[in-house]
Amino acid sequence: xxxxxxxxxMGTEKISRLLLTMGVPMIIxxxxxxVYNIVDSYFxxxxxxxxxxxxxxxxxxxxxxxxxxxxxxxAVGVGTGxxxxxxxxxxxxxxxxxxxxxxxxxxxxxxLCTCVVFVIxxxxxxxxxxxxxxxxxxxxxxxxxxxxxxxxxxxxxxxxMIFEKLLQATGRSLYSxxxxxxxxxxxxxxxxVMIYGIGPVPEMGVEGAAYATVIGQIVSAxxxxxxxxxxxxxxxxxxxxxxxxxxxxxxxxxxxLPAIIAQALMSVMVYVMNLILKFSPSAQTAYGLFYKVQxxxxxxxxxxxxxxxxxxxxxxxMGSKKRIRDGIKYGLIYTTxxxxxxxxxxxxxxxxxxxxxxxGQSRTYFISAMRIISISFIFAGINVAYQGIYQALDGGLESxxxxxxxxxxxxxxxxxxxxxxxxxxxxxxxxxxxxxxxxELVACAAGYAFLKKISKNRVxxxx
Numbered sequence: 001x002x003x004x005x006x007x008x009x010m011g012t013e014k015i016s017r018l019l020l021t022m023g024v025p026m027i028i029x030x031x032x033x034x035v036y037n038i039v040d041s042y043f044x045x046x047x048x049x050x051x052x053x054x055x056x057x058x059x060x061x062x063x064x065x066x067x068x069x070x071x072x073x074x075a076v077g078v079g080t081g082x083x084x085x086x087x088x089x090x091x092x093x094x095x096x097x098x099x100x101x102x103x104x105x106x107x108x109x110x111x112l113c114t115c116v117v118f119v120i121x122x123x124x125x126x127x128x129x130x131x132x133x134x135x136x137x138x139x140x141x142x143x144x145x146x147x148x149x150x151x152x153x154x155x156x157x158x159x160x161m162i163f164e165k166l167l168q169a170t171g172r173s174l175y176s177x178x179x180x181x182x183x184x185x186x187x188x189x190x191x192x193v194m195i196y197g198i199g200p201v202p203e204m205g206v207e208g209a210a211y212a213t214v215i216g217q218i219v220s221a222x223x224x225x226x227x228x229x230x231x232x233x234x235x236x237x238x239x240x241x242x243x244x245x246x247x248x249x250x251x252x253x254x255x256x257l258p259a260i261i262a263q264a265l266m267s268v269m270v271y272v273m274n275l276i277l278k279f280s281p282s283a284q285t286a287y288g289l290f291y292k293v294q295x296x297x298x299x300x301x302x303x304x305x306x307x308x309x310x311x312x313x314x315x316x317x318m319g320s321k322k323r324i325r326d327g328i329k330y331g332l333i334y335t336t337x338x339x340x341x342x343x344x345x346x347x348x349x350x351x352x353x354x355x356x357x358x359x360g361q362s363r364t365y366f367i368s369a370m371r372i373i374s375i376s377f378i379f380a381g382i383n384v385a386y387q388g389i390y391q392a393l394d395g396g397l398e399s400x401x402x403x404x405x406x407x408x409x410x411x412x413x414x415x416x417x418x419x420x421x422x423x424x425x426x427x428x429x430x431x432x433x434x435x436x437x438x439x440e441l442v443a444c445a446a447g448y449a450f451l452k453k454i455s456k457n458r459v460x461x462x463x
Contacts, residue, residue: 010171010314011093015326019307019334025177026168027303027338032180034296035188040209041292043191045358047205052138056358057285059206062142064288065133065274068267069121069147073154075263076114077161080107082309083256084162086391088169089310093317097235102248104166104232105241110249111158118158122151133274142206149210156217163224169310170234175227183220187212258396262387262403269407276412276419276432283429286365289357294373297342301335301381305388312392321462324393328451331385339381346374365429372433379440380406386447393458398450405443411435 010018044059052058084107091099130143160179167176190212197203204211229237253260270291277284308331315323346353350370354363383406387399414435421427 010089010311011318011320011323015311015315015323016330018311019304019327019330022168022171022173022311023304023307023334025173026306027300029164029173029177029180030299030303030306031296032177032184034292034299035184038292038296039184039188039191040213041289041357043195044206044209047195054361057361058136058138059142060289060357061134061136061281061285062139062146062206063209064285065130065139065143066147066150067288067291068271068274069126069129070150071270072264072267073114073118073150073157074161075267076117076260077111077158079258079260079263080110080114080252080256081161081165082259082391083252083254085165085169085306085310086255086313087251088166089313089392090317092170092234093314099248100235101237101241102245103252104228104235104237105239105243106245106248106252107162107166108159109242109244110252111162112155114158115155118151118154122148122154126151133271133278146206146210149207150214153214153218156214156219156221160217160221160224163221163228165306166228166232167224168306170232171310172227172231173307175231176224179220179224179227182223183216183218185216186219187216190215255391255394255396258400258403259387259391262400262407265403265407269411272412273415276415279419279423280365280429282362283365283432286362286369289362289366290369290373293346293353293370294377297339297346297374297377298380298384300338300342301384304331304335304338305384307331308385308388309392312389316393316458316462319462321459324459324462327392328389328455331389332382335381335385336378339378342377342381343374346370346377368428368430369433372430373436376437376440379437379444383440383443383447386444386451389451390454393454395450395454395458398454402443402447402450405446406439410442411439414438 013021041060041063044063045056047055047059049055084103088100088103091103126144126147130140130147134140134143160183164176164180167173191209192198193201194204194208194212195206196208201208270288273287274284277287308327312324312327312331315327347370350367353370354366357366383402387402390396390399390402415432418427418431418435422429422431
């Protein structure tokens with residue numbers, strides 16, 4: 001086994017500082033991901049047509065219905081990336097250069113496979129998927145067109161998610177952020193140009209929003225690929241390492257598959273919530289808009305989690321109990337602080353967000369959702385941090401259980417039961433929003449119990 005000769009900052013720098021130096025760029029990177037969907041929603045909400053008075057509302061609803069599949073695309077990339085991040089960081093901590101090279105090469109192979117799957121879904125599955133959520137012909141046409149473009153061009157999102165994790169695992173999160181920001185800027189610039197038609201570019205409506213998004217993703221992927229090849233010198237690069245290796249892929253998905261399922265549950269949750277709220281298109285749109293704001297806040301926690309996981313995994317590979325404990329302690333402290341900030345902003349300025357999205361008929365529902373669901377952010381953020389800790393310490397199953405509790409087992413039955421009272425007139429729409437803080441609180445209690453168990457069984461037994 002070939003060993004690396006030099007330990008990087010992952011094994012030497014003070015944990016409290018390392019979490020900040022790695023976490024801040026990752027937080028920015030995750031926020032940038034949220035910007036993609038927020039920007040698209042803003043610009044399409046401003047679309048106008050004298051023959052269709054509520055065209056902007058139709059367009060926003062179309063993007064809301066397409067959003068779960070976009071989330072699923074990200075989920076597969078993020079989940080695979082979590083596995084890559086964890087085992088690559090651990091292998092770096094162990095000094096196994098050959099293993100690191102195989103992990104890197106097989107990661108690119110898996111990204112190509114992911115792209116093929118979503119292209120197939122785009123060809124055969126998009127029409128039926130959209131039809132299950134709406135019967136409105138205008139919304140259907142917009143949503144199908146938008147989603148087909150996103151799935152046909154999924155190589156960009158698949159690749160940039162992988163290269164992002166490869167850079168994060170080596171402690172080069174700043175460069176992954178640069179790639180994300182450049183892609184987001186491209187998206188922001190192209191959105192009005194392609195949606196409304198500026199200069200020689202024809203007006204394309206929601207299709208223009210889709211093209212702007214995928215072009216931004218492709219630019220990010222290209223830039224991150226360059227950074228990866230130039231900067232990640234701890235291991236070798238080359239086509240030979242892309243040859244599928246069963247042990248390497250199994251190692252990635254032993255951690256990554258539960259993370260994929262966990263992330264995919266977010267798509268399932270949004271899809272089912274769209275079905276639960278189908279009786280009220282305004283509430284459906286309000287939830288879609290709020291979910292993007294919610295993701296914007298929770299992506300702060302996701303970004304910090306992406307720093308927590310490789311830092312603790314590296315320390316686990318080193319066998320350092322102190323660095324693991326410090327990673328857990330400071331990870332939870334920083335996450336809690338970020339979530340308090342998120343709650344403050346969303347509780348104080350809900351009307352400003354409603355105006356930003358041109359909420360229209362859904363404005364009242366949107367504001368009530370923001371005021372109620374935002375209460376859950378502190379528990380949701382801690383749950384996200386817990387999952388990052390579990391993944392770093394071979395706790396993929398525990399991470400999956402928390403996701404199941406948060407996004408399926410508790411939330412959907414509870415929201416479904418509450419919707420019955422709303423539809424029979426005994427309660428308002430706001431009752432459904434209370435399902436979110438209740439769910440996150442229960443999951444947080446379970447997450448604490450898992451953390452105690454993992455610490456006892458895996459951390460304390462280290463020599």
